[in-house]
Amino acid sequence: MCRHLAYLGPEVPLGRLLTEPEHSLYRQSWAPRRQRHGTVNADGFGVGWYAEGDPVPARYRRAGPIWADLSFADLARVVRSSAVLAAVRDATLAGADAEAAAAPYASGPWLFSHNGAVKGWPSSLAPLTVSLPAAELLSMEARNDSAFVWALVLNRLRGGDEQGQALADTVLEVAEAAPESRLNLLLTNGESIAATAWGDTLWYLRRPGSGTVVASEPYDDDPHWREVPDRTLLTASRTDVLLTPLKSPEPLKESRT
Numbered sequence: 001m002c003r004h005l006a007y008l009g010p011e012v013p014l015g016r017l018l019t020e021p022e023h024s025l026y027r028q029s030w031a032p033r034r035q036r037h038g039t040v041n042a043d044g045f046g047v048g049w050y051a052e053g054d055p056v057p058a059r060y061r062r063a064g065p066i067w068a069d070l071s072f073a074d075l076a077r078v079v080r081s082s083a084v085l086a087a088v089r090d091a092t093l094a095g096a097d098a099e100a101a102a103a104p105y106a107s108g109p110w111l112f113s114h115n116g117a118v119k120g121w122p123s124s125l126a127p128l129t130v131s132l133p134a135a136e137l138l139s140m141e142a143r144n145d146s147a148f149v150w151a152l153v154l155n156r157l158r159g160g161d162e163q164g165q166a167l168a169d170t171v172l173e174v175a176e177a178a179p180e181s182r183l184n185l186l187l188t189n190g191e192s193i194a195a196t197a198w199g200d201t202l203w204y205l206r207r208p209g210s211g212t213v214v215a216s217e218p219y220d221d222d223p224h225w226r227e228v229p230d231r232t233l234l235t236a237s238r239t240d241v242l243l244t245p246l247k248s249p250e251p252l253k254e255s256r257t
Contacts, residue, residue, distance in 0.1 A: 009211010116182030
C-alpha cells in the first residue's frame with residue numbers, strides 16, 4: 001500500500017524525480033513494479049519540498065489520483081528543490097479525511113510518510129494512546145493508522161530523539177502491539193533522511209554528485225539502485241547511506257563517497 005520517495009542532493013525540478021523517469025512515482029500510482037500489497041495508488045498524493053533559507057517545507061496534497069491533477073504537472077516542471085519527500089496513497093480503510101490523509105505529514109522541519117498498514121487498526125494501537133499527550137492526539141491531521149504512527153514518531157522527535165531512533169523505536173513499539181503490520185516509514189528534515197524497511201520494499205540510489213534517493217522502488221533501471229533488507233533502518237545524508245538491522249546497535253552496511 002502506497003509508494004513514497006525522498007531525495008537530498010543538488011537542486012532539481014520536482015518533475016525530474018516524480019514524473020519524468022520511466023517508472024516514476026507518477027507511474028507507480030497505477031503501475032507499480034514491486035508493490036506487494038494493493039495494486040493502484042489512487043487515494044491521494046502529496047509532495048513536500050524545502051526552499052533555500054527556509055527550514056519549514058511547503059506541501060502540495062490532493063485527495064484524488066496524481067494523474068488527474070493537471071496543475072501538478074506544471075508545478076513539478078518549474079518548482080526546484082534540493083530536498084523532497086513525496087508519496088502516492090492506497091488507503092488502508094475508506095475514510096472521509098480527504099487530502100488530510102495524504103502524505104507527507106508535516107510539523108516544523110519534518111516531513112513524514114508511511115507505506116504499509118497497521119494490523120487490526122484502530123483497536124490494536126489503543127494501548128499506545130497513553131504514551132501521547134492529549135494535545136497531540138487531538139491535533140492529528142487525519143483519523144487513520146498513518147497519522148497515528150506519525151503522532152508517535154513526532155512525540156519522540158519533540159522529546160529529542162534523532163530521526164533514525166524515533167523511527168526505529170516507533171516501528172518496534174507498533175509491531176509489538178500489532179504483529180504483522182507493514183511499517184515502511186520515511187522521514188526527512190531537509191538535511192538527512194531516515195527510513196525503515198518492515199514488510200514492504202525499500203531501495204536507495206547513491207551516485208557521486210547526484211545526491212541520494214530513498215524510495216519504495218526504483219524509478220528507473222539504473223544499476224546503482226540497491227535494495228534494503230527487510231527489518232532494517234536506513235539513515236542517509238547527501239553523501240552517506242547507513243543500514244542498521246532493527247534491534248541491532250551495529251551498522252550492517254555503509255556506503256560512502
